[in-house]
Every structure is written in C-alpha cells, then in structure tokens.
Amino acid sequence: MFDDDREYTVVINGEEQYSIWPVGRDVPAGWYEVGTRGSKDICLEHIKEVWTDMRPKSLRDRMSAPTS
Structure with missing residues (x-):
C-alpha cells in the first residue's frame, strides 16, 4: 500500500451522489x-456524514410523490 498525500475535493452530481x-x-x-x-x-x-440516503435523487423524488 502506498501513502496517498494528495489533496482531494468532495464532489456531487445532479442525482446528489457524492x-x-x-x-x-x-x-x-x-x-x-x-x-x-x-x-x-x-x-x-x-x-x-452527509450522504445518508444512497438512492439517486430522481428515485427519492419518485418514491415521495403522492400517488393518484
């Protein structure tokens, strides 16, 4: 295993995946x-800490939409 001394940034996409x-x-x-x-x-x-629901945003939205 190697030492990873690089600096990283946290990124997010339109589906709120990190x-x-x-x-x-x-x-x-x-x-x-x-x-x-x-x-x-x-x-x-x-x-x-922040990504507590791994489902894509589109799926969360669809599942929380009221049904007719």
Whole structure:
C-alpha cells in the first residue's frame, strides 16, 4: 500500500451522489465541488456524514410523490 498525500475535493452530481476528486484535476462534467477539501480520509468522512440516503435523487423524488 502506498501513502496517498494528495489533496482531494468532495464532489456531487445532479442525482446528489457524492465522490472525491483529486484537487488540481478538472472535475468531470456534471459534477460540482461542495467545498470540502483535504485528505482522502477527511473527504470520505464528510461524505459518510452527509450522504445518508444512497438512492439517486430522481428515485427519492419518485418514491415521495403522492400517488393518484
């Protein structure tokens, strides 16, 4: 195993799914930085705290919509 001393940023997409991305590299299309940066461990801990429902936003919306 190698030491990963890179800095990462937490990113989110339109479906409110989270990931991490190395700082200094262009964030892929459709993904946006949320403002949390740091080591991989710090970023993953942030995601663990905020991403409590792993379902994509479109599915959550569909499941919470009133039925006719």
